Amino acid sequence: MVYGVEIPGQEGRAGMAAINKEPTSRIDFQELSQNLKLNLPQYAKPLFIRLMTQLEHTGTFKAIKNKLVEEGYNIKKLTDQIYYYDQKDQIYRELTQSIYENILNCNIRL
Numbered sequence: 001m002v003y004g005v006e007i008p009g010q011e012g013r014a015g016m017a018a019i020n021k022e023p024t025s026r027i028d029f030q031e032l033s034q035n036l037k038l039n040l041p042q043y044a045k046p047l048f049i050r051l052m053t054q055l056e057h058t059g060t061f062k063a064i065k066n067k068l069v070e071e072g073y074n075i076k077k078l079t080d081q082i083y084y085y086d087q088k089d090q091i092y093r094e095l096t097q098s099i100y101e102n103i104l105n106c107n108i109r110l
Helices: 029-039 065-071 097-104
Strands: 002-005 014-020 048-052 081-086 091-094
Touching (some): 002 065
Parallel strands (some): 014 048
Antiparallel strands (some): 048 081
16 A cells, blocks of 8 residues: 655655565565566655555455554654665665654755
8 A cells, every 4th residue: 555654844745655564474675676666657656665464444445544644654653664765775775763863854855
């Protein structure tokens, strides 16, 4: 599921993808980055990826986006793994506390 999140100091919203991932499965972020680069225009690539063990749905099986949008990529509130797209190296990297703070302080532009 893809939804928009706000990034301080930037207009509009950035794409964030929530991916339902089994605890034992592994994601090859090098391959994922290459596939997205080949198949999506630059503006359509999600800047953040959140790996979740279970996505919440309504009684009619629609995904509950409001909660995801509210939580955003705040690693202080989340236990899920969050990855961001490193523009320099063109690959998804794990979002650390230091990187998170640099994004909030507008020291890193995504």
